[in-house]
Amino acid sequence: MVTAATLLVCVALLLGISALAVTTLRWRGASTLVYGLCAAVALALLGLAGTFLIAGAPGPSDAVLPLGLPWIGARFRLDALSAFFLIVVNLGALAASVYAVGYGRREAEPGRVLPFYPAFLAGMNLVVLADDAFSFLVAWEFMSLGSWALVMAHHREEGNSRAGYVYLLMASFGALSLLLTFGLLAGPAGGYAFDQMRLHAPPPLLAGLALMLTLMGAGSKAGLVPLHAWLPLAHPAAPSHVSALMSGVMTKVAIYAFIRIVFDLLGPAQVWWSVVVLVLGAGTAVLGILYALMQNDLKRFLAYSTVENVGIIFIGLGLALAFRAQHLALAAALAVTAALFHVLNHAMFKSLLFMGAGAVQGAAATRDMDRMGGLIGRMPLTTLAVLAGSMAISGLPPLNGFASEWLTFQAVLVSPQLAATALKFLVPAVGGMLALAAALTAAAMVRAFGVAFLGRPRSPAAAAAAETDRWSLAAMLFLAALCLVAGVLPGFVIDALAPVASALAGGHMPQQARQPWLSIVPIAESRSSYNGLLVLGFVSMSAALAALAIHRFASRAVRRAPAWDCGFPDAGPMTQYSASSFAQPIRRVFGGFVFAARDVVDMPGPGEMRPARFKAVVRDRIWEILYAPIAVAVDFIARRLNRLQFLTIRVYLSLVFLALVGLLLVLAVCV
Amino acid sequence: MTGLFFDVAHLLAGGLVLMSFALIYQDRLSSLINVFAAHATVLALAVAWQAYAQNAPHLYVTAFIALGFKAIIIPVALQRIIKRLGIHREIETVVGVGPTMLAGIGLVALSMVVMLRVTEEADRLAREDLAFALSVVLLGLLIMVTRRNAVSLIIGFMSLENGLVLAATGAKGMPLVVEISVAFSVLIAFIVIGVFLFRIRERFETIDVSALDRFREGRE
Numbered sequence: 001m002v003t004a005a006t007l008l009v010c011v012a013l014l015l016g017i018s019a020l021a022v023t024t025l026r027w028r029g030a031s032t033l034v035y036g037l038c039a040a041v042a043l044a045l046l047g048l049a050g051t052f053l054i055a056g057a058p059g060p061s062d063a064v065l066p067l068g069l070p071w072i073g074a075r076f077r078l079d080a081l082s083a084f085f086l087i088v089v090n091l092g093a094l095a096a097s098v099y100a101v102g103y104g105r106r107e108a109e110p111g112r113v114l115p116f117y118p119a120f121l122a123g124m125n126l127v128v129l130a131d132d133a134f135s136f137l138v139a140w141e142f143m144s145l146g147s148w149a150l151v152m153a154h155h156r157e158e159g160n161s162r163a164g165y166v167y168l169l170m171a172s173f174g175a176l177s178l179l180l181t182f183g184l185l186a187g188p189a190g191g192y193a194f195d196q197m198r199l200h201a202p203p204p205l206l207a208g209l210a211l212m213l214t215l216m217g218a219g220s221k222a223g224l225v226p227l228h229a230w231l232p233l234a235h236p237a238a239p240s241h242v243s244a245l246m247s248g249v250m251t252k253v254a255i256y257a258f259i260r261i262v263f264d265l266l267g268p269a270q271v272w273w274s275v276v277v278l279v280l281g282a283g284t285a286v287l288g289i290l291y292a293l294m295q296n297d298l299k300r301f302l303a304y305s306t307v308e309n310v311g312i313i314f315i316g317l318g319l320a321l322a323f324r325a326q327h328l329a330l331a332a333a334l335a336v337t338a339a340l341f342h343v344l345n346h347a348m349f350k351s352l353l354f355m356g357a358g359a360v361q362g363a364a365a366t367r368d369m370d371r372m373g374g375l376i377g378r379m380p381l382t383t384l385a386v387l388a389g390s391m392a393i394s395g396l397p398p399l400n401g402f403a404s405e406w407l408t409f410q411a412v413l414v415s416p417q418l419a420a421t422a423l424k425f426l427v428p429a430v431g432g433m434l435a436l437a438a439a440l441t442a443a444a445m446v447r448a449f450g451v452a453f454l455g456r457p458r459s460p461a462a463a464a465a466a467e468t469d470r471w472s473l474a475a476m477l478f479l480a481a482l483c484l485v486a487g488v489l490p491g492f493v494i495d496a497l498a499p500v501a502s503a504l505a506g507g508h509m510p511q512q513a514r515q516p517w518l519s520i521v522p523i524a525e526s527r528s529s530y531n532g533l534l535v536l537g538f539v540s541m542s543a544a545l546a547a548l549a550i551h552r553f554a555s556r557a558v559r560r561a562p563a564w565d566c567g568f569p570d571a572g573p574m575t576q577y578s579a580s581s582f583a584q585p586i587r588r589v590f591g592g593f594v595f596a597a598r599d600v601v602d603m604p605g606p607g608e609m610r611p612a613r614f615k616a617v618v619r620d621r622i623w624e625i626l627y628a629p630i631a632v633a634v635d636f637i638a639r640r641l642n643r644l645q646f647l648t649i650r651v652y653l654s655l656v657f658l659a660l661v662g663l664l665l666v667l668a669v670c671v
Numbered sequence: 672m673t674g675l676f677f678d679v680a681h682l683l684a685g686g687l688v689l690m691s692f693a694l695i696y697q698d699r700l701s702s703l704i705n706v707f708a709a710h711a712t713v714l715a716l717a718v719a720w721q722a723y724a725q726n727a728p729h730l731y732v733t734a735f736i737a738l739g740f741k742a743i744i745i746p747v748a749l750q751r752i753i754k755r756l757g758i759h760r761e762i763e764t765v766v767g768v769g770p771t772m773l774a775g776i777g778l779v780a781l782s783m784v785v786m787l788r789v790t791e792e793a794d795r796l797a798r799e800d801l802a803f804a805l806s807v808v809l810l811g812l813l814i815m816v817t818r819r820n821a822v823s824l825i826i827g828f829m830s831l832e833n834g835l836v837l838a839a840t841g842a843k844g845m846p847l848v849v850e851i852s853v854a855f856s857v858l859i860a861f862i863v864i865g866v867f868l869f870r871i872r873e874r875f876e877t878i879d880v881s882a883l884d885r886f887r888e889g890r891e
Contacts, residue, residue, distance in 0.1 A: 650819065656812075660809070660812070
């Protein structure tokens with residue numbers, strides 16, 4: 001029997017590792033020791049949570065520590081939802097820690113990373129376990145500050161301190177929104193334990209307000225457009241294993257916060273909630289991937305792709321809310337399962353891709369795609385793992401990304417059952433946006449993979465790249481294998497998610513393990529079914545046959561000859577098709593509207609000696625419309641208030657005096 | 672609380688408010704200090720009467736401290752300071768005496784309205800005491816706000832503190848430790864401010880606090 005107390009002991013171990021890291025900083029093997037211990041604890045947590053969930057989540061287990069608010073204590077609870085997210089968190093943590101055993105050795109200043117890394121892991125685990133508002137917020141801030149310290153680990157690099165600053169601002173904003181949410185949920189009686197909140201659902205108006213605040217609080221952490229601005233700055237700034245955790249796991253913890261509050265604490269769903277969530281999710285998915293297509297920095301590209309995937313997950317959650325509001329339990333279960341499955345999948349392949357980016361950055365000494373190229377010959381295993389991750393994130397069968405996106409589409413296709421007219425029109429449109437996002441993702445991944453790994457090296461460093469270390473490879477190949485397994489056998493994942501879906505949606509999908517030939521059937525076999533194993537068999541068979549046919553029947557001799565150079569001998573590697581070139585068609589189609597993109601061509605006239613120039617200008621409209629005015633306003637107010645710093649003593653005294661008299665007057669008038 | 676006890680307590684507390692008005696009216700430093708000594712004496716009497724009325728002997732200690740420190744030691748020391756500094760000039764008030772008095776009357780009315788309304792359930796003696804004490808505190812603040820000279824700031828601060836002591840002794844069951852610590856903190860504040868005054872004088876040749884403002888780019 002797995003209890004919350006056991007898990008808390010593991011979290012305490014993580015904090016202990018953090019303390020250990022502080023004391024052993026000077027020792028050379030500290031990095032290996034710390035990451036090794038973290039991996040062990042993450043494995044233990046993963047095993048415990050997995051046992052709990054596979055056993056069908058037998059009743060929640062509570063633990064109360066005598067900390068926190070005196071009349072509540074610090075409450076923790078393990079139920080199906082938290083068990084699932086514990087699996088997500090610790091799967092990511094396990095892979096990242098194993099990766100970091102190798103990657104961390106190259107860290108120039110381990111003292112800036114080692115103590116915060118276990119604390120960050122502990123924070124994420126505690127958020128998922130917390131069962132009262134106070135512990136939740138403390139754990140949330142622990143997580144935020146831990147990751148902030150990790151983002152600032154390389155603070156001398158250009159742009160990192162700004163990233164840290166923006167992240168800190170957005171994190172404070174998100175925490176404030178969550179604080180207000182819990183204030184609304186607790187009501188005037190101050191019932192800050194989640195149990196009390198479940199008993200007293202707020203009235204509809206307040207519940208709607210709480211939903212909006214949750215969207216701001218959890219959404220800013222998860223990267224919902226337009227609150228995503230910090231994410232592509234902060235995620236790439238951290239060391240790669242931390243980027244993997246932040247992008248793959250921390251955004252999921254934010255989604256956990258959203259699910260916990262909206263599905264569990266907020267009371268019965270209303271139809272308009274789902275409209276808001278669906279619109280935000282669809283917008284996030286499409287805008288996120290469009291932004292991603294414009295990026296040349298590999299890690300920033302991945303961060304924007306995270307924004308897109310968060311959008312897909314929110315689409316699933318929005319559908320679930322819609323079905324729940326209309327009391328369609330089975331459809332709601334399908335949508336919730338799709339969203340949670342995508343949470344798990346994204347945690348796997350996004351961690352994998354960030355680790356790959358870290359390996360590439362280590363080998364090619366750059367994050368700029370346009371200075372990479374030809375890495376497939378020098379880093380074959382990394383390439384294999386990244387290819388698997390890219391295929392998975394693009395939603396290609398038989399990998400896991402396809403399974404969860406397919407489920408989301410199945411949920412979209414159930415939408416005619418909805419009674420609300422607005423949803424009848426909205427959901428198909430959202431489905432269209434989802435399809436667009438999926439197609440753009442494939443384009444974006446082809447672009448990133450093709451430019452970074454194929455072709456000829458574009459810089460001497462890329463030409464001299466060497467395969468990364470064994471630990472990193474092990475972590476990446478492990479995740480790649482998981483992507484394949486979850487894609488080929490999605491039925492087991494869906495079955496494991498059944499207790500979570502019943503808790504959130506009031507029903508669950510039909511049991512998949514009983515289906516013949518391990519296929520999955522979302523609703524009924526007459527409607528749709530998918531068999532990953534069959535697709536895998538078909539793909540491998542046809543690929544093997546094609547390879548055989550080519551090698552058998554085409555010319556067997558391997559010829560090496562110079563590539564056709566269009567009549568320009570000795571074309572430099574920089575003349576290859578670049579990331580920006582690949583993005584140009586999409587920039588032309590969507591960029592004018594979304595990014596105010598312009599291509600500026602400066603062609604010298606005949607006889608002029610200066611070089612021709614081509615410049616692509618992309619502007620971030622969300623930043624300009626939403627954030628820049630806020631920054632200007634804050635700056636204006638700050639400058640006005642700055643005068644308060646230069647008053648005379650007597651004026652300060654007068655201010656105190658006037659404030660006192662004013663308050664007394666209020667008292668005299670009002671009491 | 673029978674008639675005589677109440678009336679005398681009322682009289683003494685009212686006397687303290689009157690002395691605060693007298694402080695506002697003074698425009699010379701030495702007479703300001705003398706009036707402050709009288710202010711502290713009235714406070715000592717009020718506290719002693721409270722000790723008698725509440726039958727709380729430890730309040731006599733408070734009264735004694737008030738008399739000793741505030742009515743004798745500090746005024747004498749302040750007189751010596753202003754002699755050494757050679758400032759017997761007029762106080763540079765920011766606002767004229769007349770408007771200040773009017774504002775003071777308004778403040779007393781305000782504190783009466785607030786206190787009598789807020790403390791309806793409390794003991795009658797404590798109620799009146801609190802109302803007067805709040806008036807004294809507000810008048811002390813008013814003095815601090817309307818004067819420029821550092822010494823008169825100190826006087827304003829100390830009269831404000833007298834109001835606090837009056838409020839504290841009016842409430843029954845105030846432990847002695849609190850009063851002693853308050854008294855000592857005032858003494859220490861006095862010492863610090865005294866040292867501070869000489870330092871200001873050394874640097875700027877005046878103890879008009881607006882001289883400080885020039886050096887920190889004060890903008891009014």
